[in-house]
Amino acid sequence: GAGVSQSPSNKVTEKGKDVELRCDPISGHTALYWYRQSLGQGLEFLIYFQGNSAPDKSGLPSDRFSAERTGGSVSTLTIQRTQQEDSAVYLCASSLVLGQETQYFGPGTRLLVL
């Protein structure tokens, strides 16, 4: 596609429910990144993918968070048993190759946990 797309754009869920956030990177981009933008905390790096592989999961906030990428394209970020502190905007970015200076960001998914 023309740019990075994310869905849903907004998600409201009840505490304890699971949510899945989707990222569709720019076609041909091998690297994909997830960030979280929390109120008052700025942008926080969560995880990166090189192809379908995520070698370092240490940036994920807790073991309730997981991410996968299939076919070297679409990625999903799953949050299990959501908590109110998970409320944030989740941003996805992609780049042609890993570590390339320019990362292209999607519009984000705004998650609200009630």
Added chain:
Amino acid sequence: GNSVTQMEGPVTLSEEAFLTINCTYTATGYPSLFWYVQYPGEGLQLLLKATKADDKGSNKGFEATYRKETTSFHLEKGSVQVSDSAVYFCALRPPGSGNTGKLIFGQGTTLQVKP
């Protein structure tokens, strides 16, 4: 550790005013430095970057100079327009993180330009 500190907003200016948004960083070695902009309802876009000391990044009338001696990367524009109203993020990529692509962002500074 690595961190970025930006001036708090919002910054409110009249059209054609001079803009400075301060950004300082903490990092070991020589990071790459970036300014990203987020217009209302849109995703983050790279505005400009600098990869080594004394480099000047520029785009759309905005400039920022990589100052190693003051660990700063202040964003400037000589004459702002209403269309520049957005949130501006300063960011760094730590040296040696080329194999992760990890960016470290500041808190963001909201700029409001009034006609």
